[in-house]
Amino acid sequence: MRAGKAGRGGTSRIPGVPNKKQQLFFDSRVRFTAYGGARGGGKSWALRRKLIALCLRYPGIRCLLVRRTYPELKSNHLGPLLREYGALLTYSEGEKQLSLANGSSIDLGYCACDRDALRYQGQEYDIIAVDEATQLSEYQFSVISASLRGTGDYPRRIYLTCNPGGIGHAWVKRLFIDRSFRPGENPEDYNFIPALVYDNDVLLSADPGYVRQLERLPARLRDAWLHGRWDVFEGQFFAEFDESVHVFDAAGGAAVIPNNTRRFVALDYGFDMLAALLLGVDTSSGLWVFEECCEPGLTLSEAAGRVVELCRGQEAEYAVASPDLWNRRQDSGRSGAEIMQAVPGMLPLRPADSRRIPGWRMLREYLAGRGDGLSLHISRRCSTLINSMQSLLCDPGRPEDAAGEPHALTHAPEALRYAVMSRPRPPESEATFLPFSFRRSRSLYDI
Template sequence: MFGGAAGGGKSHGQLLDALRFACLYPGSRQLMLRRTMPELERSLIPAALRLYPQRIASYKVSEHRWDFINGSTLEFGYCDAESDVTRYQSAEYDVLRFDELTHFTESQFTYLISRVRGANGFPKQVKSTTNPGGVGHQWVKKRYIDPAPPDTLTEFAGGTRLFLPARLADNPYLCQADAGYEKRLQLLSVRDRKALLEGVWELNEGQYFSEFSEALHVVSPHPIPSGWKRYLTIDYGLDMLAALWIAQGPNGDSVVYRELYQPNLIISQAAAAILAQESGKEQIYCRLAPPDLWNRRQETGKSAVELFADCGLLFDRSSNERVAGWLALHELLAPRQDETGAVRPRLTIFHTCRNLIRTLPALQHDSRNPSDVAGTPHELTHAPDALRGYAATVYQAPPAPPPSAYDADIGAFLRY
């Protein structure tokens, strides 16, 4: 990944590298992606038309594809909606290229890189460019920035990874042609200036749960004390079933000890999948589902909770208060000092609950209502919405300590 400051020539370099690969490996196939088609039409497509020699390649507008005289192809594509990745389900590419990688969700990226395959002898590569920030900031940082210093090749099970930092100074042509560009970047907000001018990845503005820390909130699986109450909370739709099992101690401390995260399940399949996760000895104190599952379905005349009940699962209605629920979750995640003096949160998560751990820190503030969570990309909201239902319904703030004699005297004085 080549990423960091704006103006470093990232997209230009991506296009030239694609041209080089197409010429070096006759018959190769490449796909270059932006999140939306208008972004392609404003940036990569016109830039490629200026850069690529027409004597060796021609652009087919209707198919958004460059055809080279040696048989190579470079296709431009997009993934606006989460499900748009399926348009590439049967495709094969030698190189997959993401422009502005942080605009994509991790699930989109993971699906799309499975399209890099083929029996030819060409190198198989995924090459990305991006600025910090955006809906994918957290997972991109975790994948490319955190594991190793810049310019350091790292090995992993599927190959190697490399992060190349981009700096405005890397592009002297822009600095010469537009001497005021850096000054305009200086006028941005502190957060945007850090991201676009300095290429800083340590950003948490816009992150809704900025207090979330894997070091603090993610724990290894451990035995659940027998006296703890166990809850199941779900967010259900045909696009995704997100189910979380949470144990709560007598003092209100909670631990998310299991998750189920699976798409395309009808209710009977979802119920079977949930029941298969629970051991025969496990006693669930309460199962929670959001109020919309009580709406009757036109095709059956029954609500979703009635259909779940037919399959052996009974649910109580969880609170659907969004802002109040998120605030309760803030309370559960907030680090606090316990009776031993240790600083820890009221909610921890087993490291096996990887989708909750992935999506919770990726949530952003709603730009129109900063007290709420942004509803897009929708894929990020399923597991956190299930957790919100638990927090809004079950969490109770600890009782305030009794007032001291001094406080009582002050209160009497103020009343007088």
């Protein structure tokens, strides 16, 4: 493989031939390139090779290689880098840095917690490589990526490798799989290159038993690690959630949604996020989620206004919310419920049964839909709820509870939990009458 110029001298060649997916990774020039999906796709080798090639091509370039912990980074990258490119590199244990004779360098970093991310504030890098990006939170990635800056004539790019699962699953999936961008995020800056073990001819030849090992895994691990599926992964809280079963297309709603539903709203409020769901329960106790409003940075009054807009013309009967909304605020002496209830058109508020584990158990009953009437149907328009149901993680210390991080994923499922625990009563079935007709009977006068 030709890496380009090594300083002002001639050219350097580093051995090895990339497979087709690795070549796509090498050729990507966008600001954010993610590579991976399944285990064994050759991600680590490609990431190391890309960094060395950039260091040789651009003398003086500054790179950062990050993984969750430093022992993981040493085992997975430092050792292989020194074995593969030791003639080109000088390693400083004190500075945690690999340097080349042409002035290029690769700093070795880690980020096991938010405090670690702050170590990179004020640093400047031309290239940042994040290995196993789904093991970092969105906050940690945002802080580290803010170090991508400089004044030299170098490319400015971030390269990520990733597998489904982990605390960062949701943000990686949002950016690179779903391509659901927020204001300020340019879709042209993001490129995802999927990789499977079947793309890695070197591994298949050297260890053909590795594929059989992946094929013997439990179903969910097999789907994620062998097939690279992002909608299923180990540690997923709602493993039973299935888009093909629980999501309906609102465009065909007239043919799907029952005519007779009793409607209400469930909401989880915080200044960081309002999650409000418009729901209906049908005559069989099936639960339908028609619309959502998920918006950050709203005051209590503004949040109530959004709820009013959400259920306009829907004949919703009440809104159920977390009981802490009834706690009195020290600044005004009024509760959040009082402030929201004072907004014209706001539905009558009810405190939810906020018990977590019983609530999650009840929600699983709706997801199971075993024929006892309980079932759950979510409109495809409710993208935040759908993504949160797919990406919510188990609490590692309490498997029956959902994890509190990533926090952004918790709001919409919490609102849905309040909904099922409000024990919504189905509407009364319309009475049916047998057809009848009057028939004149004979009397004594009919002679």
